Amino acid sequence: MTGQGPLKLGMVGGGNDAFIGAVHRIAARIDGEFTLVAGALSSTPERAQASGAALGLAEDRIYDDFKAMAIREARLKEGIDAVAIVTPNHMHYPAAREFLKRGIHVICDKPLTATLSEAKKLVKAAQESEALFVLTHNYTGYPMIRQARQMIAEGALGDLRVVQAEYPQDWLTEAEEAQDNKQAEWRTDPARSGAGGCVGDIGTHAFNLLSFVTGLKTESLAADLQTFVPGRRLDDNVHVMMRFNGGARGMLWSSQVAPGNENALKLRVYGSKGGLEWAQEDPNYLWFTPFGEPKRLLTRGGVGATGVAERLTRTPGGHPEGYLEGFANIYSEAATAIRAKNAGDHIPADLHFPTVEDGLAGVQFIDACVRSSNRNGAWTSF
Amino acid sequence: MTGQGPLKLGMVGGGNDAFIGAVHRIAARIDGEFTLVAGALSSTPERAQASGAALGLAEDRIYDDFKAMAIREARLKEGIDAVAIVTPNHMHYPAAREFLKRGIHVICDKPLTATLSEAKKLVKAAQESEALFVLTHNYTGYPMIRQARQMIAEGALGDLRVVQAEYPQDWLTEAEEAQDNKQAEWRTDPARSGAGGCVGDIGTHAFNLLSFVTGLKTESLAADLQTFVPGRRLDDNVHVMMRFNGGARGMLWSSQVAPGNENALKLRVYGSKGGLEWAQEDPNYLWFTPFGEPKRLLTRGGVGATGVAERLTRTPGGHPEGYLEGFANIYSEAATAIRAKNAGDHIPADLHFPTVEDGLAGVQFIDACVRSSNRNGAWTSF
Amino acid sequence: MTGQGPLKLGMVGGGNDAFIGAVHRIAARIDGEFTLVAGALSSTPERAQASGAALGLAEDRIYDDFKAMAIREARLKEGIDAVAIVTPNHMHYPAAREFLKRGIHVICDKPLTATLSEAKKLVKAAQESEALFVLTHNYTGYPMIRQARQMIAEGALGDLRVVQAEYPQDWLTEAEEAQDNKQAEWRTDPARSGAGGCVGDIGTHAFNLLSFVTGLKTESLAADLQTFVPGRRLDDNVHVMMRFNGGARGMLWSSQVAPGNENALKLRVYGSKGGLEWAQEDPNYLWFTPFGEPKRLLTRGGVGATGVAERLTRTPGGHPEGYLEGFANIYSEAATAIRAKNAGDHIPADLHFPTVEDGLAGVQFIDACVRSSNRNGAWTSF
Amino acid sequence: MTGQGPLKLGMVGGGNDAFIGAVHRIAARIDGEFTLVAGALSSTPERAQASGAALGLAEDRIYDDFKAMAIREARLKEGIDAVAIVTPNHMHYPAAREFLKRGIHVICDKPLTATLSEAKKLVKAAQESEALFVLTHNYTGYPMIRQARQMIAEGALGDLRVVQAEYPQDWLTEAEEAQDNKQAEWRTDPARSGAGGCVGDIGTHAFNLLSFVTGLKTESLAADLQTFVPGRRLDDNVHVMMRFNGGARGMLWSSQVAPGNENALKLRVYGSKGGLEWAQEDPNYLWFTPFGEPKRLLTRGGVGATGVAERLTRTPGGHPEGYLEGFANIYSEAATAIRAKNAGDHIPADLHFPTVEDGLAGVQFIDACVRSSNRNGAWTSF
Helix, strand or coil: CCCCCCEEEEEECCCCCCHHHHHHHHHHHHCCCEEEEEEECCCCHHHHHHHHHHCCCCHHHECCCHHHHHHHHHHCCCCCCEEEECCCHHHHHHHHHHHHCCCCEEEECCCCCCCHHHHHHHHHHHHHCCCCEEECCHHHHCHHHHHHHHHHHCCCCCCEEEEEEEEECCCCCCCHHHCCCHHHHHHCCHHHHCCCCHHHHHHHHHHHHHHHHHCCCEEEEEEEEECCCCCCCCCCEEEEEEEEHHHCEEEEEEECCCCCCCCCCEEEEEECCEEEEEECCCCCEEEEEECCCCEEEEECCCCCCCHHHHCCCCCCCCCCCCHHHHHHHHHHHHHHHHHHHHCCCCCCCCCCCCCHHHHHHHHHHHHHHHHHHHCCCCCEEC | CCCCCCEEEEEECCCCCCHHHHHHHHHHHHCCCEEEEEEECCCCHHHHHHHHHHCCCCHHHECCCHHHHHHHHHHCCCCCCEEEECCCHHHHHHHHHHHHCCCCEEEECCCCCCCHHHHHHHHHHHHHCCCCEEECCHHHHCHHHHHHHHHHHCCCCCCEEEEEEEEECCCCCCCHHHCCCHHHHHHCCHHHHCCCCHHHHHHHHHHHHHHHHHCCCEEEEEEEEECCCCCCCCCCEEEEEEEEHHHCEEEEEEECCCCCCCCCCEEEEEECCEEEEEECCCCCEEEEEECCCCEEEEECCCCCCCHHHHCCCCCCCCCCCCHHHHHHHHHHHHHHHHHHHHCCCCCCCCCCCCCHHHHHHHHHHHHHHHHHHHCCCCCEEC | CCCCCCEEEEEECCCCCCHHHHHHHHHHHHCCCEEEEEEECCCCHHHHHHHHHHCCCCHHHECCCHHHHHHHHHHCCCCCCEEEECCCHHHHHHHHHHHHCCCCEEEECCCCCCCHHHHHHHHHHHHHCCCCEEECCHHHHCHHHHHHHHHHHCCCCCCEEEEEEEEECCCCCCCHHHCCCHHHHHHCCHHHHCCCCHHHHHHHHHHHHHHHHHCCCEEEEEEEEECCCCCCCCCCEEEEEEEEHHHCEEEEEEECCCCCCCCCCEEEEEECCEEEEEECCCCCEEEEEECCCCEEEEECCCCCCCHHHHCCCCCCCCCCCCHHHHHHHHHHHHHHHHHHHHCCCCCCCCCCCCCHHHHHHHHHHHHHHHHHHHCCCCCEEC | CCCCCCEEEEEECCCCCCHHHHHHHHHHHHCCCEEEEEEECCCCHHHHHHHHHHCCCCHHHECCCHHHHHHHHHHCCCCCCEEEECCCHHHHHHHHHHHHCCCCEEEECCCCCCCHHHHHHHHHHHHHCCCCEEECCHHHHCHHHHHHHHHHHCCCCCCEEEEEEEEECCCCCCCHHHCCCHHHHHHCCHHHHCCCCHHHHHHHHHHHHHHHHHCCCEEEEEEEEECCCCCCCCCCEEEEEEEEHHHCEEEEEEECCCCCCCCCCEEEEEECCEEEEEECCCCCEEEEEECCCCEEEEECCCCCCCHHHHCCCCCCCCCCCCHHHHHHHHHHHHHHHHHHHHCCCCCCCCCCCCCHHHHHHHHHHHHHHHHHHHCCCCCEEC
16 A cells, blocks of 8 residues: 555446455455445446445445446546456456546456457557556466566576466366356356357466466467366367467366366476476465476575565565465556556556456467367467 | 445554564455554654655554554544554553553554563453454464364364474574564564563464364473574574363474474364364365364365355455465454444354453463473473 | 295396386385296397396396297296386387297286387287286376276266376486487387387376276377477477267376476376376375365375275385385286186286287377377377 | 395294284395295294295294294204394394394394383393394385485584474274274283383384484483373373484474374474475475575485485386385395395495494383373483
């Protein structure tokens, strides 16, 4: 929390019972950088009202409709600085557009949009706007992920060769969407999620993370998407082989039907000089093996951590930070960028929050996976 | 964050560079239950001013002196609801007394005081006050610790037999206190810390945790305190054997000179019917072995978690919560209690934040360890 | 060791400095089932002599030539019962043929042969022989692997959906074959290894293990083989997607250029009712998650182990068995089968050592991977 | 296995169903250094006969009585070179004496004897004998334990400060000795085990291991022995604080009533310059933290292993060795020593098998623990 006082935040989506809305609110609050003052928290008016009241919003800052909110907040003297968009995927573009065109900064959940054409339109809208667009691929906010990225950029692994990314979960092992589970309903509904199920919901996280950490560009991929649960309308297990610029190769597995896996995002990168391994469920640790030497445990806040990790660290080694702190790092970088932008300054070069272009790459990844899988796993460029 | 708006918090101590002050501020903020509005952040006036300004406090709510703060805030219509006391140990009692006597709720860091006589006086002051006293033995705020406590209370382990607690760190392996490290300076200074060094700083955490989880009363202990770093004035390694009511036995080891240990608080409890194991550095997991069955991994937010853990949980299984969230649980329970108290209601029975009596037990533990060690490890009751 | 006294064993290959020869000798010895009495330990006569002498073989049982050994031993009254063939791959078929045709039981290292045509000829030779053929896909000898197989066969996981197999190593990260490392030389030499490098040396182990444990038949696969180390003549990293009978899907990764991985064979299997995970470097543990329940740790020799694991277990839980004991289980099952065969009895149904048909499947796997990779990863049946 | 052929081994105790006898036989066999040719496997004649026959011993080498065996084998031209004594503790001395006096080398299980007076007599007997006495404190045979010992001796940890040893098991959580479990019966019987239960059976292992690895001499200890299971006649849980020469301090916990622990011997050593951690259930790994640097994983057979570990290593890194291989290392060192002795050579200086003096120290440790505990945990020297 700085002496300047928090930025004013609005929210679209995230009403009562929405998992990710609550996460965004905590993440916005941890470092005291944002205060929630307005919301169009649901497309159902009563739910919007009830949710806003439960969050202590002033009555006249509770909206039924994100467009009305964008219009009015843009005119208010003390209107919101930024809006968090935490709806299902298909609403990201229509909502973001309204705020971007009025110069209100947008912090948007992933994947960027439900379709590739919308993603491209959103990139254009963001590029034409004065406002910033920040995508909450939150896993890039973990300090040891930042350190991994830096180590690779500085050559600690030598020439990259092999990238193994995986993101298994198990919560859709059975037909949750038939059990009145709202989280499951929209995530398995093509109208709201787009053409990707598991590949869109979590496959994109794995793709974003590996791209962020390695700096590699995916040139082509061969995908085999499966739907194991009877009646499900989107994929629930994803197998992908990948080819990167420079000759490195990779595999990506994401699944929502792998019993025993809660949220087991994991990244392993190997090069001619060493290897790095990181697991989201133990995010404070980074395993580094310089080839020919013993494996070393680098810890957030500990002796092996470098400045790039320390900058995003709140507690000493052994005092674990978690998912919410990683998420908060994206919000705090967004705040720093917004303050710079508002002050007419350059955005500091050491901020690395995901951008609208990263979001487009994610939607291209989904699209390429679906196309490849439809063509029996043929190598597909994007 | 509830619709009622946050409680107003003041802080004593915790100026720039103080580790634990920043932790308290984040913990107070995570759930939106408190907003910091006043502070006597340092006993050095310039530092108090600079720290308050950096935190965005209004000028007239920045104090040089905690007593002046207590007096004025108690008179203000919108004065603070509660104060967080995060000074070195020797200031806990004098500061807490001023707020308690004026009916301002106190949230105080551990150990309770630097001396046993002060601890007793503070208990009296708290008992005589209308205000609440909450001690931030934060490790009791972890959801899986709450679950462990409940499982034991419900008999999952049968009759308790053996308790193994340990809390090794390594940051004082060398003479940090001679290197201008303020954290190390006061923690190794008897005038500010009291008679216990490692035993007071972290041994009390281990003692509090084992007492909280098992519900056992320590009847006597045999301690061997050591100071390994030349020139250090307080213990830096603590060995204790313990005897509990009902016949259970235990060991407690805490150390600040154990290289390779960051903050490795660990608790293991064994009974006639099963065992439980928990480690602070992986706080989302609780290992449970019903005797004669395979070991089971119970996870915060996962299928093995019970209601008592769920109540303090923000994210699903596999989305790790950490130290700050556990700390925030103490603050959020404090907020619930304060709101109940302010409303004239009973304090809900399911709150389990540490109390002033727990703090007294901790200081008695320090005192007993020092006395036992001075008597060559003789069994000492307390 | 039974009262019958050990079986008499010969060995082809495995002279001084050969890693796998020494492993076979220990594995043959652990349970006292075999005693080594003859050998054609090297194709270089002096090395054959020196190696035989070092192993304490009688002079007249040291041969320069496996064919001479087969002929003479078959005629000796006290000739060998069985021969272990531990040469590079290209010699497996020619050597095995000589012993099989003379009724001497064969225990042969993997992969079965260097070429598919030889593999088929060896199957024929084995089928026409009175003698047994045992393939040392040793990882199937681990007790908890046997238990995993049984649990799956009995439906503990429900319908199988996803199989993730991996086998990374790092010892060929640099061009060891250019450094006079004999192990690396022949493994990267197409003339001695066949068309597969990493895929033949360790990919076949992963393939064999997943087939053994799951009972699934691979219907087709899409492979991307890479050679990362300049100058290397065979693949050193293998990516494969797999489709199984009944609709399950899988991935297999094997690598010899992944720094930080010693011998990290790992198998994960997921079905509609649960998941199983096993790692070769911690072979005494099997992780089992019945969907909707906490993960359980099943341990060799411990309470979760079933009879099929117990039968191959020598020490209680917590007294770890390792690679050599797993390998010895193959030898001991071979001994049981040989004794039954020699006695004219049926081979007990509870023996599960790998057979010549399993070896053929492995060579077909190599062949399919190479063909698929050459066709740019096209799905290839086998 | 060397060209010299195996040494001839006899065994006292270890008949059918005896856990440790089977372990000794495998350990003796793994490296081909010993062949079992004679036995007095039980004090019950029929059981001795049946056990000998089951092991394939010649009829005239099966004895009812260890004394008769010692007398006859000493006279035989091809009599045993060495005897393994694997009886309950109270028979170690009477049996060992008979072989030592006749110049037959003795390999004896631990603890050395059931009483301190017998231990002293056995030391004398061993010192007066031409024959070697080897004590199977097998955990000292693990390669990474040898490496830990060497690293400490060479100063890798600086001045030693803190030693934490623990050895919990859970198999006696209930009254197994009342359930016709022979292993439990004699281990809880003072007449056969001596004055120590858990402290003798496994506490001595922990004590031996810490002494072996650190090279520290225990000057005094304070012990609290407990018996938790009703009706049990010996301790089943052991708490000890220790003071070493030079000022280092330690704790030792051993238990047989800690559910969830199979055989969890663990040693942690900390000094002024670093820390080492090792766990018997994962014996191939040694964790080393040079103070101020990241923790490193040293692996048996891997890049961090030194010569002293390599000498006792059979398989490469990642191919786990286990309990039996560690045990076999004691046998193989014994064989090397016996061959040297038989040849009239000096015993090589790099052998580190436990000796009769180590055994005496173990019995002194038991005795001191019992005395201290009887004196309410008073510090007791030994």
